[in-house]
Amino acid sequence: MKTFGIVVLVVILVVTLSVIHSCTSYVGKAATVVSNEIDPQVLQSKYEWFKDAYSQLQADKANINVTSGKIKSLPKQGLDRTDREQLMIWEQELAGYKGAYNDLASQYNAEMAKWNWRFTNIGDLPKGETEPLPRNVAPYVEE
Helix, strand or coil, rough: HHHHHHHHHHHHHHHHHHHHHHHHHHHHHHHHHHHHHCCCCHHHHHHHHHHHHHHHHHHHHHHHHHHHHHHHHCCCCCHHHHHHHHHHHHHHHHHHHHHHHHHHHHHHHHHCCCCCCCCHHHHHHCCCCCCCCCCCCCCCCCC
């Protein structure tokens, strides 16, 4: 009977240690994830991605406006063959700019929806920055 008690005690001890190990392992993994997410180098690279993406969105929007202006400057009737070809090229370019804008805007919005973006708050901006990045960029909507 003594042997049975020792075996039960060892089994209980092994199970208890296994549970404790599992719990501490999960806590350790969570701490590692949090540490990696708030690492200054990681935050800097994320901030730079957002700055670059926002600049590209502004450039795409400008390209959309310029190309739309070119298309509107051509008369709708009486175009010769070369003018029609140019119009088709500009329309294709415009569709490409809109597609690129919408794709990047959706990536920007998806990334911004994640939880750790302190640099979008005015009090938490990197040194030298005065304006926070927008939390959401509207996709280009055809009027």
